[in-house]
Amino acid sequence: MDRCCCPLALLPLLLLCLCLCSPRAGSAASITTGTPDGSERWGYVEVRPKAHLFWWYYKSPQRTSTPTKPWPTVLWLQGGPGASGVGLGNFLEVGPLDVDLKPRNSTWLQKADLIFVDNPVGVGYSYVEDDSLLVTTDWQQAADATALLRALVQELPTLRSSPLFLVAESYGGKYAATLGASVARAVRAGELKITLGGVALGDSWISPEDFTLSYTPLLLSVSRLDDNAGGEASKKAQKIKDQIAAGQFEASQGSWIDLLDLIDTKSGNVDMYNFLLDSGMDPVSADTLTAGSSPTPSSVQAVKYSAYLVGSQGSGSNTIDDIMNGVIKEKLRIVPKDLKWVEVSTAVYNALVNDFMKPRIDEVDELLSYGVNVTVYNGQLDVICSTDGAEAWVQKLKWDGLKSFLSLPRQSLYCGQSQGTKAFVRSYKNLHFYWILGAGHFVPADQPCIALSMIGSITNSPAS
Template sequence: MRKRTIIIAASVTCALVVAAGLGVLIWWLVTRDDGVEDLYTVIKLEGDGVGDIKSTAAFTRIRDVGDVFWWFYPTVANSTLSMPIVLWLDGVTGVPPSLLANLGMIGPYDTNFNERSDSWINNYNLLFVDAPVGTGFSTPLDNSKIPTNVDENVAHLLIVLESFYSVHEEYRDSPLYVLGQADGAQSAVALAIKLNELKQAPSETDTESESEPINIEGVIIGNGIISPAVAMTKLGFYLEELGYIDGKGRTAVENLSEQTNALVNSGSLEAAFNNFFTLDTFVNGDGGAVAVNLRNIVEKVTREPSESRAYFNRESYIRSVFGVEGVNLMNNRVAPALGISSDVVYDAHRADVAQAVRGTYMTPFTDKIEHILQNTNLTVSIYNGNLDAITNTPGQLEWVNNLRWAGQSAFSNTLRRTLIVNSYVEGYFRETERLKFYWINAAGQSTPLDNPAAMYRITTRMMPIPSI
């Protein structure tokens, strides 16, 4: 494969199969040398970077779609190629991985470009992808190219992964774990299924030009929006028990939750989406909470006007985490350091992305979890910060405890154990070989940020490190 400053990837042929009523996309990513027009181009960024630690930052330019940004850090551990790759995804309501996951939580540098001593790079290779296109540095050709559902986003992610391995072919056999935070969990689960299908599919040819399968090992769900309407049914109970609303507030929240769940069950997904996206405003208005940050309910916040609470008070959350405007940080410091053109404006299409998925966002993904547990050997690891009201732990357990698969009884009957780090109780966990659940104390939606000690401990339980 020829490499240049701009790397033109080997041509890729995609066959698209849409299963009736499900919209399932199966992309067979097979490299060929028969002159077919290139599906993607990898544009490696040539900036000075944000520090001395080795990394690759690039755009995958997908034909007729746009540019998807990814940022890869090889682990600093010995035997780099044997260590797992963590692919981090977020979604519509969250903060792009290039900002929050990377600079805010687990990457080698913080927002001041100082080295982070407890970075996950100590044990893992880290791959951050701003997806869907339209979030972070990823830019669509126009708004019609923004994915309207998870399957379209997964189709783009498959191409991005193939482009990544075209640059770093040496990592093809490294174990891969797909981690989805918040609504990024939906894409993480769907992507894991597709990667496993490609891994298990028999070779169609024996030619040397065929793309090798990706070594997917498991999926990790971090405060995942998997069955949002079901999780909402426990929100009134959760907030009243903690004293944030009273009985009247609980009734109001539960009425909204029951209405939303009924809308999902009847297929009225856009109306359910409207309810879910106004949840922050509703809880702090009709529910009577006034000034509760649903992402982390113990964080002190001021009374905010309703228009500033978009995406679950996202902008205030970013300011509280970084002390600066996240968009300004990425546009004014990170983009120049990486060599990204000033024409690319960070997260400029966020509202357009939210608009695009209105009709599909509330689709439950529990059946996809069951598919993985029933039909694959992949592991499913779930962690949840107990201070996250959006994916409140009782609501998460409502769908987790009702999963249908052969190992469910063993999982339910397994003793819940205590997670102790440096003599402190940082949470609890229940583990079987295939399914793991972690309750994390003193943590909201961004669990690795709020309780890095607990997360650092459980990473090796979710993603075992090979013996060297």
């Protein structure tokens, strides 16, 4: 591949010397750039005509040329739908730098190489040249992400020998389930040369029905609803269940938003991502909506996804919006100048309206049947994707090992020098479930120590 060197940038921490790589044959609209030492690579892949996915790869400093066992790669899939993994997952959760561009002590780069992707098209730095090209189903997303992986196997030689783990959060779990099944099929058909090491579903929206039915009993049990409000909420949840059963998915999403509004009013504004907090602790501003959009109920709900993380940034001088539209965009150089990065794309959120409430339990079953390692992990304090709801959908699996899995006791987990149990885990064959104590919806942000230990175990990292 021909290479050309770029001038040294002026910002010493981030704006490193770039090497622009000419497109490969057969992918004329794709471009890859990176640092001279190969520790970072990033680029665009045109997964469909006029539909461009942005990805960013970090090579772990712990990776050696002769590891004792295969060094893993984690592909992080953000939720929303419409939230930016390159921004939120990277700088607010597990990437090498935090939002103030300082090293993160708990970065998952200690255990694996990392790939962040703004997925699906239209999210973050990814873009479409026509809004009609936005995906409307999880499986369309899977097809695009599989096309991305086909390109990355060529762009990142380490992927040819590195087991790939799809690690997801929130709605990203639906992406991971469908993408995992798509990748597994392609591998089995000999169409994709990659090793699928496993799929990890963190607080993932796999079964909207089961999560919706869990809200009332959970909030009653922690005193955020009373019996009167609980009765009204239960009726709304039952209506949503009936609409899902009837295939009325768009209507069920509208009813789900109505239920969240009721809970917000009757619970003293409980934060649906952590029942120990109030949503007012992380104010949602109309300014964070996509430019030109109006604050409809669905768009406000989409933005609430990122409010918890953005509100937990601390007292540093930077905001995620500032760095993504400033120093990071300048470093990357290939992001279109007229593209404005936003935390959550409401256009992408709304495009998935007919798929939003569809379950993906069957895809998890398919992965288990192939022998793919599947991990479910859940924060104790989460409401929107509660642990009770996750346990409920797991019990619906048709996997032949389920009965044995459910019969096993849990094992206590600890972390570092801290006192007390930090999590529990249960494993049987290729299904694993982690109960993360003291964490809400965003486990790596809330409990970084145990999250780092967990990802080391999930990936069987040589560094663990």
